[in-house]
Amino acid sequence: MVQHRYLGEFEQVILLALMRLGPEAYGVTIxxxxxxxxxxxxxxxxxxxxxxxLEGKGLVRSYVGSPTPERGGRAKRHFRLEARGFEAxxxxxxxxxxxxxxxxxxxxxxxx
Amino acid sequence: MKSLTEGASRFFRIVSRFLxxxxxxxxxxxxxxxxxxxxxxxTGRKAEFWLWGRLVESIVTDAALRLRYRLSDRQPDHxxxxxxxxKEYVELVFVAGLSLCRSSASRKTRFRRRLGADSRAxxxxxxxxxxxx
Numbered sequence: 464m465v466q467h468r469y470l471g472e473f474e475q476v477i478l479l480a481l482m483r484l485g486p487e488a489y490g491v492t493i494x495x496x497x498x499x500x501x502x503x504x505x506x507x508x509x510x511x512x513x514x515x516x517l518e519g520k521g522l523v524r525s526y527v528g529s530p531t532p533e534r535g536g537r538a539k540r541h542f543r544l545e546a547r548g549f550e551a552x553x554x555x556x557x558x559x560x561x562x563x564x565x566x567x568x569x570x571x572x573x574x575x
Numbered sequence: 576m577k578s579l580t581e582g583a584s585r586f587f588r589i590v591s592r593f594l595x596x597x598x599x600x601x602x603x604x605x606x607x608x609x610x611x612x613x614x615x616x617x618t619g620r621k622a623e624f625w626l627w628g629r630l631v632e633s634i635v636t637d638a639a640l641r642l643r644y645r646l647s648d649r650q651p652d653h654x655x656x657x658x659x660x661x662k663e664y665v666e667l668v669f670v671a672g673l674s675l676c677r678s679s680a681s682r683k684t685r686f687r688r689r690l691g692a693d694s695r696a697x698x699x700x701x702x703x704x705x706x707x708x
Contacts, residue, residue, distance in 0.1 A: 489601075489605070490602065490604075491608050494605075506632050507602050507605050507606065507629070507636075508594075508602070508637035508638075509636045509637070511598040511601070513644075515597075530604075533607070533608050534604035534611075535603070535604065535607045537601065
């Protein structure tokens with residue numbers, strides 16, 4: 464039986480941001496996307512080590528873009544979600560869906 | 576403020592060396608992009624504080640998160656029992672301990688020799704003194 468490792472919460476957040484941003488995904492846009500969608504403030508220093516980790520797992524691929532003057536001549540590092548990244552996200556979604564199934568009425572009644 | 580983005584101040588550059596070399600240029604580029612586009616037009620003179628705050632925050636978060644990932648990767652669940660980092664760490668501690676022992680041993684030896692020499696000199700002087708009497 465193949466054992467899969469599930470993604471951490473922040474890893475999921477990052478991968479979902481990558482999926483939404485597509486080719487426009489790099490440090491600033493990822494940070495902004497997460498902040499706008501979740502209201503959670505994310506440091507750039509948190510994005511890059513997580514990306515390194517995800518890249519190490521083969522879920523994400525990065526490439527260097529062209530430098531721009533507003534960045535002081537520094538290039539952007541773009542990130543792209545790989546097929547394995549999609550699979551990992553889907554697995555996590557299925558896991559949570561399975562765990563949550565049947566609880567909806569209870570949760571709805573408690574939150575009212 | 577332009578000088579900070581184009582030719583960042585020397586101290587800023589020194590502090591930014593604490594960012595990981597692999598991503599230093601990208602993180603600094605991201606910080607400067609936000610600074611130029613969002614912060615500078617909005618905050619004016621306070622922008623420099625924002626820049627410093629963002630730099631320090633990035634350094635601290637990056638270091639903390641890398642450490643956290645390394646520690647969590649050591650768990651058997653993550654299959655990191657053969658993680659070379661552990662080996663490196665153990666070797667480093669071993670070598671540091673060994674060199675400490677060596678240095679303390681050589682210090683002890685030097686001390687003993689010196690003590691011995693002093694003691695011999697003391698007894699010789701005392702012997703001479705008694706002979707003279």
